[in-house]
Amino acid sequence: MSGDDLGILGVLREPVRRVLYDYVAAQGRDVSRDEAAEAAGVQRTLAAFHLDKLVEAGLLDQAFRRLSGRTGPGSGRPAKVYRRSAAEHQVSLPPRDYRTLALVLAEAVEALGGEEAAEAAARRAGERVSAPGLREALTERGYEPYDDDGRIRLRNCPFHVLAEERPVLVCAMNLALCQGLLSALPGDRHTARMDPRPGECCVTFSKTNED
Amino acid sequence: MHLAQLNVAHMRAPKDSPELADFVAGLEPLNDLAEADPGFVWRLKGGEGPTDTVSHRYGDLLLINFSVWASRDALWNYVYRSVHLDMLRRRREWFVRVAEPYSVMWWIPEGHVPTLEEGMARLERLRAGGPGPDAFTFADFRDPAPAPAGRPA
Numbered sequence: 312m313s314g315d316d317l318g319i320l321g322v323l324r325e326p327v328r329r330v331l332y333d334y335v336a337a338q339g340r341d342v343s344r345d346e347a348a349e350a351a352g353v354q355r356t357l358a359a360f361h362l363d364k365l366v367e368a369g370l371l372d373q374a375f376r377r378l379s380g381r382t383g384p385g386s387g388r389p390a391k392v393y394r395r396s397a398a399e400h401q402v403s404l405p406p407r408d409y410r411t412l413a414l415v416l417a418e419a420v421e422a423l424g425g426e427e428a429a430e431a432a433a434r435r436a437g438e439r440v441s442a443p444g445l446r447e448a449l450t451e452r453g454y455e456p457y458d459d460d461g462r463i464r465l466r467n468c469p470f471h472v473l474a475e476e477r478p479v480l481v482c483a484m485n486l487a488l489c490q491g492l493l494s495a496l497p498g499d500r501h502t503a504r505m506d507p508r509p510g511e512c513c514v515t516f517s518k519t520n521e522d
Numbered sequence: 523m524h525l526a527q528l529n530v531a532h533m534r535a536p537k538d539s540p541e542l543a544d545f546v547a548g549l550e551p552l553n554d555l556a557e558a559d560p561g562f563v564w565r566l567k568g569g570e571g572p573t574d575t576v577s578h579r580y581g582d583l584l585l586i587n588f589s590v591w592a593s594r595d596a597l598w599n600y601v602y603r604s605v606h607l608d609m610l611r612r613r614r615e616w617f618v619r620v621a622e623p624y625s626v627m628w629w630i631p632e633g634h635v636p637t638l639e640e641g642m643a644r645l646e647r648l649r650a651g652g653p654g655p656d657a658f659t660f661a662d663f664r665d666p667a668p669a670p671a672g673r674p675a
Binding site for chain 1: 599603610
């Protein structure tokens with residue numbers, strides 16, 4: 312826990328704010344005030360007030376965009392748009408710090424050339440999942456799954472800091488973990504593969520071809 | 523400034539052997555992806571063939587990649603946020619694990635085309651003296667030195 316994370320997260324206690332935050336976070340793109348207000352079922356001015364509170368707290372980022380593709384003179388003032396901030400907030404009471412230890416262990420695994428053993432351990436961790444289905448298992452673990460052209464993509468990397476520090480090791484472990492999840496869900500017909508894109512998790516799921 | 527990067531890999535078997543076949547099959551899509559990237563500037567080619575690799579005098583089983591990029595993020599996204607990551611994940615199938623640094627980066631003036639000797643010297647510098655402004659890695663990344671100001675032309 313760093314700075315006033317508890318105070319920042321307290322901003323989400325307000326129910327309308329929470330709905331607005333969840334909606335903007337789930338879109339993975341810029342969201343206008345009108346769109347957010349409509350999704351939350353509140354007046355535009357009330358939505359604007361709460362969205363700005365979320366920006367103030369650093370939970371959302373704001374930008375100005377011309378909407379609906381209009382450009383040039385007469386296209387009007389650019390509108391305010393919002394998206395989830397990349398800043399991380401953690402609260403643990405009593406204080407815990409698993410991140411530092413994970414980074415140290417990851418460095419040790421690479422120094423020892425223990426990647427295969429780490430991937431096998433990650434696979435076993437995935438196999439221990441109990442969830443009604445793949446989407447539920449992924450949501451529970453913070454991956455934020457969404458559909459994209461017949462595939463399941465993952466908007467969030469739950470291991471972001473580690474994956475930035477040791478991408479090859481951590482992303483390989485993540486793939487193994489996802490493959491473990493699948494083998495714990497025998498009715499599921501997906502295959503996990505590594506298909507990274509900037510800003511998202513490195514794994515995608517596609518439907519297994521049935522013969 | 524542009525970012526130059528060189529990396530070497532010790533192949534487990536000759537490039538035309540069955541052990542390396544999957545790797546060689548992946549070369550063309552990887553090179554196409556790099557060259558289509560807006561942040562890609564240059565790479566040292568071994569020839570015009572899609573699977574040609576750099577020829578050199580540093581040993582038969584040593585594979586060398588040498589390229590120049592517009593920014594750290596452009597190179598990072600190519601290396602770790604594209605299909606290239608899956609090749610890295612499988613690297614032990616094709617390459618021997620080495621304890622010493624196998625990858626180096628450094629800043630070059632835009633328009634400069636670095637030589638292989640220059641690149642190998644940077645890798646040597648990293649291996650001998652550790653990371654510094656003239657030879658570094660993603661883990662010890664260095665920003666380019668600010669351009670000298672007020673110097674007469």
